[in-house]
Amino acid sequence: MGGLRNVVRQELVARQLDEQIAARFPVGQRLRVLDVGMGQGTQALRLARAGHTVTGLESDPGMLATAQAAFADEPAGIRERVRLIEGDGLETGVHFLPGSFDVVLCHGVLMYVNEPDAMLAGLARMLAPGGLLSLLVRNGDALSLRPGLAGDWPQALEAFDSATYTNRLGLRVRADRLESLTATLAGIAAPLHAWYGVRVFTDGAAGDVEPPTGEELERLLTAEDRAGRLEPYRRVAALLHLCGVRG
Numbered sequence: 001m002g003g004l005r006n007v008v009r010q011e012l013v014a015r016q017l018d019e020q021i022a023a024r025f026p027v028g029q030r031l032r033v034l035d036v037g038m039g040q041g042t043q044a045l046r047l048a049r050a051g052h053t054v055t056g057l058e059s060d061p062g063m064l065a066t067a068q069a070a071f072a073d074e075p076a077g078i079r080e081r082v083r084l085i086e087g088d089g090l091e092t093g094v095h096f097l098p099g100s101f102d103v104v105l106c107h108g109v110l111m112y113v114n115e116p117d118a119m120l121a122g123l124a125r126m127l128a129p130g131g132l133l134s135l136l137v138r139n140g141d142a143l144s145l146r147p148g149l150a151g152d153w154p155q156a157l158e159a160f161d162s163a164t165y166t167n168r169l170g171l172r173v174r175a176d177r178l179e180s181l182t183a184t185l186a187g188i189a190a191p192l193h194a195w196y197g198v199r200v201f202t203d204g205a206a207g208d209v210e211p212p213t214g215e216e217l218e219r220l221l222t223a224e225d226r227a228g229r230l231e232p233y234r235r236v237a238a239l240l241h242l243c244g245v246r247g
Helices: 004-024 042-049 061-072 089-095 116-125 145-149 153-160 178-187 214-227
Strands: 032-036 053-058 082-086 101-107 127-138 164-166 172-174 192-198 239-245
Touching: 004 042, 004 101, 004 127, 004 192, 004 214, 004 239, 032 042, 032 089, 042 053, 042 061, 042 101, 053 061, 053 089, 061 082, 089 116, 101 116, 116 127, 116 178, 127 178, 145 153, 178 192, 178 239
Parallel strands: 032 053, 032 101, 053 082, 101 127
Antiparallel strands: 127 239, 164 172, 192 239
């Protein structure tokens, strides 16, 4: 799963997503899952292994190839439950009928979309009634925290009044604010049901820092998980995990 920051992100999102699925759907129900912008397929693979039918939508050919390679090593029973498609999250209506999925994931994608409202409305239409929309976004209310803790005062001051930031790939992308997304989700008939913070303590780690192992890793994840559920910590997390429910 890569370095420390990615391990924390993927593990926390997995725990939070499982919690929401368990609270919303009967135990043992095999869900229809759409993962938009699935990247290397970490969450898609995990959910397919859990018995769900997963469709992955990815616009980057390199990422799609990585996901395809990962699924190719799985047993036939898991591969049969997975469909991988090259496509853009703005075009879900081209590929799928409304109401086709019980769960829609959109993790780490909205920061690359200049006008996200249309995309979010399209994702909500993909959900069956009572379906779960899971969004992972950059927290626009905490953009000053990383540069401030690093002592980069010019960037910290600039970030207070900005909705964009330069990510670790060197790309200028956008962030989202909780209040704004809450209003958007209400407007597309998938109102916010729960939200979490992700990476409160470990966001400042360098990209090449490896995670600890064993009990130390579990203690780290437990601390991050708890902080992501409590005020005021979750408000300053680097990422926000929002879960809306289709009415």
